[in-house]
Each structure stands twice: as structure tokens, then as C-alpha cells.
Amino acid sequence: MEQPRPPATSTSTSTTLFFSLLLLLLLLLFFPLPSLSSFLPSDSFLLSCGSSSPSLLLSSNRRFLPDSSFHIPPHSTSLANPSPSPPSPLHRTARVFLSPSSYSFPLLSPSSPHFLRLHFLPFLSLSSALFNVSLATTPLLSLFSAFQDATFEFFLVPNSHVLHLSFLPADSSSFAFVNAIELFSLPDDLISDAFVSLVPSSAAPLTSHLLETLHRVNVGGPVVTLANDTLWRIWIPDTNFVISPSDGKAIAFPGILKYPDGGATRETAPESVYGTARVMNRGNFSKSSSPANKFNISWVFPVSSSVNGYLVRLHFCDIVSIALNELYFDVYINGHSAYQDLDLSAQASYSLASPYYIDFVVGQFNNSSGSIRVSVGPSERSLPWKINAILNGVEIMKIRGVFSSTNINRRKKDVGIVVGLIMGSLFLIFGLVGLVLTWCRWKRWRNTRTQLQQAVTWSSLPALTGNSYSRTTELTIVSQVSNQNLLLRISFSEILLATNNFNESAQIGSGGFGKVYRGMLRDGTKVAVKRSVRGSQQGHGEFRTEIEVLSKIRHRHLVSLIGFCDEHSEMILVYEFMDKGPLRDHLYGLNCPPLSWKQRLEICIGAARGLHYLHTGSAEGIIHRDVKSSNILLDENYTAKVADFGLSKLGCQNSQSNVSTGVKGSFGYLDPEYFKTQQLTDKSDVYSFGVVLLEVMCARPVIDQSLPWEQVNLAEWAMQWQKKGLIERIIDPSLKGNIRRSLLRKFGETVEKCLAQYGIDRPTMGDVLWKLEYILQLQEKAVHQESYGSSSSSVPLVVSSSVINGSNGSTSESNVGTSEVKAS
Structure with missing residues (x-):
């Protein structure tokens, strides 16, 4: 008997359902939706101010809308950045306010904490702006003028359904501006009133204050x-x-x-x-x-x-x-x-x-x-x-x-209705969200892929995913340094062979950039290989700077760059190997035999020659910005060479010129004037070198928390003894009895001048070099006289300073018979 067939409609429906589920599964497999565990702010305003089109911030995969689509404050205008490569897509445009103006943000979660981030980059004439910024009635910035890229972050609980962000020019002749605005809600428990107070408690709870981020x-x-x-x-x-x-x-x-x-x-x-x-x-x-x-x-x-x-x-x-x-x-x-x-x-x-x-x-x-x-x-x-x-x-x-806001608790009675409408709307559109997000993600992926293909037709570097160090970042590095230094490029396979696959037993150090390994190239050259931490933005900047600086200069007292590698998303620098390691290890911390006073002077002179060449050996000049004893390396003959140029800055043609820059350096060596004004000069290196001279003389760290508080900072403590004329009381015990007091006094005076509070009162590195060479010659003359039992001073002293355009050649305070300046 023929079995009855199921209805054709049922088969068709089942087949359609099966293929629909299969298609959905494939879509989710290749284009997964954002994790449900990720925080999704109920309020989110991302504005690219002055822009006429959206800006995609690839570093966070967020889309900033033009403020024209949100609200344009009256009496304002937009300004385009003429630079073809601004630091961020958010810096391509700016909104300029000629009179008091404000943005109004409608909030769905006014009782939740919110995060506000303001972006400023003064291109063209924007650096002359002078203005105030306030949120509701609370001041954020007062008489603010942006001289460089600046970002400010604030936490607050609005307690209002509308939040007003206002920009007010300081006077009728000034103006205000902003490049981008971020305002979004945060989890309710991110900021709370539960804290340990080290001061008498304030009457107002912590969540009622405005908080400004200083360090993270x-x-x-x-x-x-x-x-x-x-x-x-x-x-x-x-x-x-x-x-x-x-x-x-x-x-x-x-x-x-x-x-x-x-x-x-x-x-x-x-x-x-x-x-x-x-x-x-x-x-x-x-x-x-x-x-x-x-x-x-x-x-x-x-x-x-x-x-x-x-x-x-x-x-x-x-x-x-x-x-x-x-x-x-x-x-x-x-x-x-x-x-x-x-x-x-x-x-x-x-x-x-x-x-x-x-x-x-x-x-x-x-x-x-x-x-x-x-x-x-x-x-x-x-x-x-x-x-x-x-x-x-x-x-x-x-x-x-x-923090105070107008409209506090306003329309509180409407909250229930608003929440109900929102929840109903969410349930209605939830089914469409997945498809919309999938389609947008696919379209963005396709556009990004097309752009990258167009941009990298000349490059063989592989793309990176999963971190902020993108292929675009690599292209920037290659375009700026690699094409000019192809002879310095070393293959990754050669570096793997030299370091035995980065064997941990070959590691000789580590720092903010990454780890350092001992290695040997196939031609027998001993090298130090510095490998960056993958994805490090700090590494990206240091990598580029090291190649830019060291590919331009060569000097006997600067560590030589042998090559670099940027294959396989790596950032690797290869230097000549320094057998004796950093100066710091020979002063304290390791069981190295103490250096003699003559050795220490020769090391200081070598380092000073290297720094002086940096400052004056090229047309634009170079400021090292991280001079310290761990960045002065010694070869097998104890010849000193300055290393680590990752923080270096170009542009110190003379001691009066300065470079406005964010403060970077090492605590204890940092120039106090640079720290206060953010104006960098070659005199900042002179200050740091003065601290190194104290390390050499006292053989102790520049900061030592285990000591009594008045001795923690070496520079402050040593200068107290120098001003008393008793510097010999704090020198390295191994040096006592081996230095004439007159020479020690001259050395201390040199250090004191280097550590002057203001850069204009400090000597140039050429002057410091001349002083150190003079002290060394007096030391050698004293040793010579003691060896032969002679007190004659007829032997002329020759000041061979290796100075380039720097030494003043003054010999008025010395009894030097012959003064000679040689250029290297």
C-alpha cells in the first residue's frame, strides 16, 4: 500500500527554516556579534567637531559623528587641519567658537556616572585661543590655551536629563575651540562613596564631586x-x-x-x-x-x-x-x-x-x-x-x-514612562539589531580591506590584528625610516640565529621598550639585540626615534646602531655589544671591582664627548632626554658610550632654543625647569649629566628610599654638603685618600653648576667637557709628580678637549702652560 505523503507545505517550511538557521549560524560564525559581557553605555555621544562626515577611530573601533548631525552651536565655524597626517582622525577638524556657545546632551541615565573626554590639537592659529570650558555651572578649564595636543578626562554624576557643555572665549578678542567630544555613561558602581579617607571627611559625598583624571x-x-x-x-x-x-x-x-x-x-x-x-x-x-x-x-x-x-x-x-x-x-x-x-x-x-x-x-x-x-x-x-x-x-x-547642574531631578515623574518606552522599543528592535550590526561590520570590513590594499601595494609587511599596533602603524614606520636605511635592515631569521631563538639565557637586560639579548651575527660580530613588546605604542615611538637619530650620527662615544628588523610585526634594534655593560653596575648594585678615580674621570669625559656631539654635531642638534648611568655603557676597555635614544628630540641648535614637549625622563635625573615649564633644551641633558657625576663620585643610587629622608634624593643631599664645602664627606669610601682636595672641589663646583635651578645658569656640555678634561690632567700631573718625587710645575698641561664648536677655551682660572683645542 502506498504510504501517504506529508503535505508539501510542511516540507517547504521545514527546509526554509533549516536553511535560515544555517545561514544565521554561518553569519554568527564569520561575523560574531559584540560580546554580551561587554559594557554597553545607555548614553553615548561621540562627536567629531567641525567635521562634515563621520570619523572612524580604528584604535577603538568607534564611529564619531559630525557635530553638525547633532547640534551646531550658533556663532561657530569649522576649521580643517591642513596636515595630511594628523595624530588622530579626531584632529582633522575643529569647531571654533567666536562667542559663548554650548552643546546640550539629552541623557537617558542621569543618575549613573558619566565619562567626559575633550580633545584639543592647536593647528593653524588655534594656539592663540584663550577660553573657559564649563559643564552646567561647574568650571572644567579656566583661561585655557592649547600649545600642543591635549586631552582632558572627567567623571561626574549629572543628576539631570540635559547636560550643557559650554565654551566661553576669555574676552571679545579671543575665541574657543574643540576637536572632539566623548560623553558616555558608566557602570553605576564604577565610582562609589566607599573609600579610605586620609583626611577629615568632606560633608559632600565623593559621587557629588567632579573628578579629573591625572594618571592612569x-x-x-x-x-x-x-x-x-x-x-x-x-x-x-x-x-x-x-x-x-x-x-x-x-x-x-x-x-x-x-x-x-x-x-x-x-x-x-x-x-x-x-x-x-x-x-x-x-x-x-x-x-x-x-x-x-x-x-x-x-x-x-x-x-x-x-x-x-x-x-x-x-x-x-x-x-x-x-x-x-x-x-x-x-x-x-x-x-x-x-x-x-x-x-x-x-x-x-x-x-x-x-x-x-x-x-x-x-x-x-x-x-x-x-x-x-x-x-x-x-x-x-x-x-x-x-x-x-x-x-x-x-x-x-x-x-x-x-558638581551642580540645572534641571536637577527635573521630570523625575516621567522616568517610569521613559523606561517603559525604552524597554518596549528594545524588545521590538532586538531582532533587527543583529542583522544591522552584521551588515555594517561586513561593509566596514570590506571598505577597510580595500583601503589597506590600496595603501600597501608597495609593502611586504604582514597585517596585524588583535591589538592597536595596526598595519597602518607599520606603514608609517616603514615610510619614515626603512626606505632611507635599507642597508641597516637585518632579516628576522638572522636575528633568530644570532640570539638562539631569543633564548632566555642570552637575556642581559630589559626596559620600557622590551628585552635585550646578547647575540652574534654570522660574520662573528657581537651584538646587543633589543626586542620591543608586541603592540607597544611606546615601542613604536622609540623604534622610529632610535633609527632616525642613530642612522644620522656616528661618534666614538655613542653606541652604534648596526641594524634593525621590522618583519613579522616585530620592532627589533641591533647595536654593537658593550662588554662591560652599564656604568651603573660598576658603581653600585653588583659585585664589580670599584673603578679608580682616573677611570671614572675618563668615563665621564667620554660620555660628555658623546653628549656634546649630540648637541652640536648636526645642524638641528639632538637632545638625549634620558641621560642616566644605566644609559652610559662601557666596552672592554672601559670606553664610555651613550646609549638609548628612544626619548631623544631633534631641535637644539643653541642653548637658547627650546622644544615644547610632554615631560619624559627618569625620576631623580629630571631637570626641574623642564618638569615645570615643559620646555626642553640641551641644558636639560646637562642637569641629568650633573646627577650622573654625583653617582660617579658617591657610588649610590640617585633615589634610595631605604635611607633617612634627607638623604633619599642624591642631588639635593649632595648639594647641601657642596655648599658647606664638605663634599669629601659623602664620596665613595674607595676613593678617599686617592683624590686631592683641590681637584675634588673643582669637580664639585662643576656638578653644582650643572644642577643650577635654571638652564640659563648651567654650562654647555662643551664647558663641562673642558672642565672634566682639565681636572683629569691635573690628576695625572699630580700622580706623575708623586711618582718621581718632584714638585716641579714646568711640565705644560695640554687641554685636548675634542670639543666641537663649544669650548670657550678659557684658561684664566688655571695655571695651564699650553692650551690646545682639537676638533674631532
Whole structure:
């Protein structure tokens, strides 16, 4: 009997449903929707001001709409940046206000904290703008004038359904401007009123204040870019803030972090912050004055004045312990005990590798020095074999005045209706969101791919995904340095062979750029290979600068660049190998035999020659900007060579010229005038070199927290003795009895001039070089006379200064028989 067939309509419907599900599965497989665990702000305004078309910020994959599509304040105009390659797509245009103007933002979540970020880049004549910025009735910026790229970040709880951002020119002859505006809501628990107060509590809760971001630091880890933070924040490394790097060591956690319920979240700080840290370097036995090797790791963060104080948020995650209740440590802020016997496993739901943070409110009286010092160290409860301390991240925000807004709680009765309408609308459009996002993502991917294909037809570099170091970034590097230095390019395979596949046993150092390895090329040349951390924006800048600087200059007292590699998304620099390593290791910290006074003078002279050549050996001049004893390397003959040009700046034709730049350098060596004015000159290098001269004379770190407070800063402490005329009391004990007092006095006077408060009062590097060579010749003459028992002064002294266009040649204060200046 013939079996009855199912209805044709059922078969058709089943087949259609099957293929529809299959198509949806394929779409989700190739174009996955954003993770549901990612934070989605209910309020989000991303404006590219003055632009006529949207701007796509690839670093965070966000689309900024032109402010013309939102609202154009009256009496304003747009201005286009003539530069073909601005620092960011957000800097291509600006909105200029000729009279008081404001943007009005309608908010759906006024009771939630919000994040406001303002972008300024003064192109064309915008640097002459002078204006105020306010949010509702609360001032944000007063008499602000942008001289360079500037970004400001604020946290606030609006408590109003409409938020007004106003720009007010300072007077009728001035104007205001802005390049881009970001305003979006945050998780409700990101900022709370639960904190540890180190000052008398304010009457107003913390959430009622306006908070301004000053520092956001990833301790012990690399830079965290916008793409790797769910709230699109940037976290910078702590290398410029840690006082004594040898006190701590950076670590990274290879496992999976466990975010506790009701505690820290991925929005509090990303996993890349909690997964890295700096812990005590318990192998650092240079702290002989600290019993049982107990000492603190400290960081110093510069801050401006504020009558309301600062919010200091410290991020912790125990990624070092192997058992609960194993790690106890203390926390100090500006020398005050902020938290004792901190046990992270007990605080973070009794689990390891679990993120945790503590908020501290620090008052104005705590930062009279213009900085905030954060320290962590072992607790009294620490077991002798478990002594340690850890810190993963630091955020510092200025607590501004109480935020006030018009329309507070206005239309509160309509909240229920608004929420109901929103929820209903969300359910109705939820089914369409997936398809729209998929289509937009596919279209953006196709357009981006087309643009990249057009841009890279001449390049063989592979594309990168998964971090902010994009193919576009690589093309920028290649176009600026590689095409001019093809002879310096070394293949990645050659570097792998030279370093035995970057064998850890060949590692000889590490820094903010990356790790350094010992290697040997196939022709037998010994080299030092510096490999950048992948995806590091700091590495990108240093890589380009090192090649630009070292490909232009050659000098006996500058470390030579042998080559570089930019294959396979790598940034690798190859230098000549310096057998004796950094000068710092020969002064303190390692078991190296002490250097003689003559050796030290010769090393200082060599370094001074290298720096003097940097300042005067080219038409535009070069400022090193990171002179320190660890960046002065010694070869097998103890010949000094200056190294590490990643922070260098071009443009110091003479001592009067200056370069406006963000402050960079190493704590303890930093020129105080540069720190205050952000105006960089070659005299900033002279100051740093003066600190190095003190290290050479005293054989101790420039910052040593284990010493009494008046001795912590070497420069300040030594200058006190110099002014008393008793500098010999603090010199390296191994030098006592080996230096004539008159020579030591001249050396101290040279240092004192280098450390003058203002650059105009400091000598040039050529003058410093001349002084050091003169001191060396007097030293050699004294040794010669003592060896032969003669007191005759008939032997002429020859000042061979290797000076290029710098030495004043003055011999009036010396009894020099012959003065000769040789050019190298």
C-alpha cells in the first residue's frame, strides 16, 4: 500500500527554516556579534567637531559623528587641519567658537556616572585661543590655551536629563575651540562613596564631586590601548614613575583571572592591568641597611594643587601566591600608613588571582611637594620566607568642586514612562539589531580591506590584528625610516640565529621598550639585540626615534646602531655589544671591582664627548632626554658610550632654543625647569649629566628610599654638603685618600653648576667637557709628580678637549702652560 505523503507545505517550511538557521549560524560564525559581557553605555555621544562626515577611530573601533548631525552651536565655524597626517582622525577638524556657545546632551541615565573626554590639537592659529570650558555651572578649564595636543578626562554624576557643555572665549578678542567630544555613561558602581579617607571627611559625598583624571598607570606591564579597555581608556607603563626600578620586578600572569561577585569588574580595570604587576625584587641585596632585605617599592606621581584633594585608586591582584593567606603587605601614601596587613586573598572572596581595588582620598596637606608617593612593602605579619608586596595599577584623580547642574531631578515623574518606552522599543528592535550590526561590520570590513590594499601595494609587511599596533602603524614606520636605511635592515631569521631563538639565557637586560639579548651575527660580530613588546605604542615611538637619530650620527662615544628588523610585526634594534655593560653596575648594585678615580674621570669625559656631539654635531642638534648611568655603557676597555635614544628630540641648535614637549625622563635625573615649564633644551641633558657625576663620585643610587629622608634624593643631599664645602664627606669610601682636595672641589663646583635651578645658569656640555678634561690632567700631573718625587710645575698641561664648536677655551682660572683645542 502506498504510504501517504506529508503535505508539501510542511516540507517547504521545514527546509526554509533549516536553511535560515544555517545561514544565521554561518553569519554568527564569520561575523560574531559584540560580546554580551561587554559594557554597553545607555548614553553615548561621540562627536567629531567641525567635521562634515563621520570619523572612524580604528584604535577603538568607534564611529564619531559630525557635530553638525547633532547640534551646531550658533556663532561657530569649522576649521580643517591642513596636515595630511594628523595624530588622530579626531584632529582633522575643529569647531571654533567666536562667542559663548554650548552643546546640550539629552541623557537617558542621569543618575549613573558619566565619562567626559575633550580633545584639543592647536593647528593653524588655534594656539592663540584663550577660553573657559564649563559643564552646567561647574568650571572644567579656566583661561585655557592649547600649545600642543591635549586631552582632558572627567567623571561626574549629572543628576539631570540635559547636560550643557559650554565654551566661553576669555574676552571679545579671543575665541574657543574643540576637536572632539566623548560623553558616555558608566557602570553605576564604577565610582562609589566607599573609600579610605586620609583626611577629615568632606560633608559632600565623593559621587557629588567632579573628578579629573591625572594618571592612569599599568604597574609592571605595557601600555594598554583603547582597544583593550572596555571603557576605551589608555593605561601607561609605570617606568617613568617608579623611583628605584631595582627594588621591584615586573611579572605577568599566564592563567585566568577570577573576577569576584560584587567586586572589581573588567570595567574597573582590564585583565591586562590585573594580569601584570610589580613585586619586590627579593634578589636585590643592595639594600644592606634594611634588615632581612625588607624595603618598599615606591612610585612618585606629579600632581597640581587642589583644595579638595585627590582620589587615589590602587588596583591589586594576587598573582604571585600559591596558597591563601600567604601574602601580607602594607600600603603607604605620602609616607602615611594607608593600609596595614593587607591580605588580598581574604579581601577578594578568599581566592587567588582575583582582582581587587581600594580607593583612598588624599588631602592637600599630603602633597606639599607637588607629588603623591605610593609605596608598598612587607607587613609585620609577613613570614620570613614569604616577604613580598605587590601593586598592579594606579589611578589618580583630582577631586574638583561639588558638581551642580540645572534641571536637577527635573521630570523625575516621567522616568517610569521613559523606561517603559525604552524597554518596549528594545524588545521590538532586538531582532533587527543583529542583522544591522552584521551588515555594517561586513561593509566596514570590506571598505577597510580595500583601503589597506590600496595603501600597501608597495609593502611586504604582514597585517596585524588583535591589538592597536595596526598595519597602518607599520606603514608609517616603514615610510619614515626603512626606505632611507635599507642597508641597516637585518632579516628576522638572522636575528633568530644570532640570539638562539631569543633564548632566555642570552637575556642581559630589559626596559620600557622590551628585552635585550646578547647575540652574534654570522660574520662573528657581537651584538646587543633589543626586542620591543608586541603592540607597544611606546615601542613604536622609540623604534622610529632610535633609527632616525642613530642612522644620522656616528661618534666614538655613542653606541652604534648596526641594524634593525621590522618583519613579522616585530620592532627589533641591533647595536654593537658593550662588554662591560652599564656604568651603573660598576658603581653600585653588583659585585664589580670599584673603578679608580682616573677611570671614572675618563668615563665621564667620554660620555660628555658623546653628549656634546649630540648637541652640536648636526645642524638641528639632538637632545638625549634620558641621560642616566644605566644609559652610559662601557666596552672592554672601559670606553664610555651613550646609549638609548628612544626619548631623544631633534631641535637644539643653541642653548637658547627650546622644544615644547610632554615631560619624559627618569625620576631623580629630571631637570626641574623642564618638569615645570615643559620646555626642553640641551641644558636639560646637562642637569641629568650633573646627577650622573654625583653617582660617579658617591657610588649610590640617585633615589634610595631605604635611607633617612634627607638623604633619599642624591642631588639635593649632595648639594647641601657642596655648599658647606664638605663634599669629601659623602664620596665613595674607595676613593678617599686617592683624590686631592683641590681637584675634588673643582669637580664639585662643576656638578653644582650643572644642577643650577635654571638652564640659563648651567654650562654647555662643551664647558663641562673642558672642565672634566682639565681636572683629569691635573690628576695625572699630580700622580706623575708623586711618582718621581718632584714638585716641579714646568711640565705644560695640554687641554685636548675634542670639543666641537663649544669650548670657550678659557684658561684664566688655571695655571695651564699650553692650551690646545682639537676638533674631532
